[in-house]
Amino acid sequence: MPPRRKRPPAPHRNEAARLADQLQQAGYTKRDIARIINRDASLVSQFYTKNKGAAFVPALTQVLTAVHTAGISDITELASIAAPHTTRRTTASGTRARVRTKAVLITPTGTGTGRAGAQAIASGSARLRPLIAEAARQGLRLAFTVRLAKTGYVHVSGSRTDSPGIRRGVIQxxxxxxxxSYGSAATGGFSAADIARRVDAAGGDVTAAIHRWLVETGRIHADAHITHLEIRTWHPR
Structure with a gap:
């Protein structure tokens, strides 16, 4: 008989991850835990993937004690219990450290670009929503490029009916x-405010909003699947 393969050892989890596991066993989600410690849900995931969370062990310990011994289950109450045991990082001078956030890449001249690949498309291209919202706030124009199967388009490549005024706007x-590509500075593009309203109507799903526009205007078939999406912005002339 061939020798049995040894099972790989279970991944090591730090104390924060173990405490988070216990809270999840008690019925709380990672998003709930994030609310309890007043942080973003992505940080809780990093307890597992990046070995973070040591600073939250005291707070999570107090929360677990409250859940198991006092029977407290309300997230707001648990957050108030955790609050005294969580502190923001400070700089060497004692001021509160800045938290890095995803920038909305719009320059002072109004130009901005955002892209979403297959993975982001699956979640609605959420990373593009702040770009569109900021462009709408500034009264900018925008254009977009989509990528999908050739059979998903209604018109043949290079058709002026598909995207009038756009030359060399097709990449096979x-x-x-x-x-x-749809829209350009030369043709005036689209109102960012109009696109932002479409995104809002789609519940924040940028992919769905763009897909709906392409279907409504007769450019793609309803069952076409967008695999990549790019948004570009600029100041109107």
Whole structure:
């Protein structure tokens, strides 16, 4: 008989991850835990992936004690219990450290670009929503490029009916997909405010909003699947 393969050892989890596991066993989600410690949910995930969370062990310990011994289950109450045991990082001078956030890449001249690949597309291209919202706030214009299977388009490549005034706005890929651009500074593009309203109507799903516009205007078939999306902004002339 061939020798049995040894099972790989279970991944080591730090104390914060173990405490988070216990809270999840008690019925709380990672998002709930994030609310309790007043942090972003992505940080809780980093307890597992990046070995973070040591600073939250005292707070999580107090919260678990409250859940198991006092029977407290309300997230707001648990957050008030955790609050005295969580502190923000400070700089050497004692001031509160800045928290890095994702920047909305719009320059003072109004130009900005945001891209979403296959993974981001699956979650609605949420990373593009702040870019569109900021462009709408500034009264900017925008254009976008989509990539999908050639068979998903209604019109043939380069058709002026598909995107009037856009030349060389088509890129054909070896995997039988095609990128097509809609709008440009030369043609005036689209009102960012209009696109922002469409995104809001789609519940924040940028992919769905753009897909709906392309279907409504007769450019793609309803069952076409967008695999990549790019948004570009600029000040109107």
């Amino acid at each position: 890929r070896a995997d039988h997909t095609e990128e097509r």
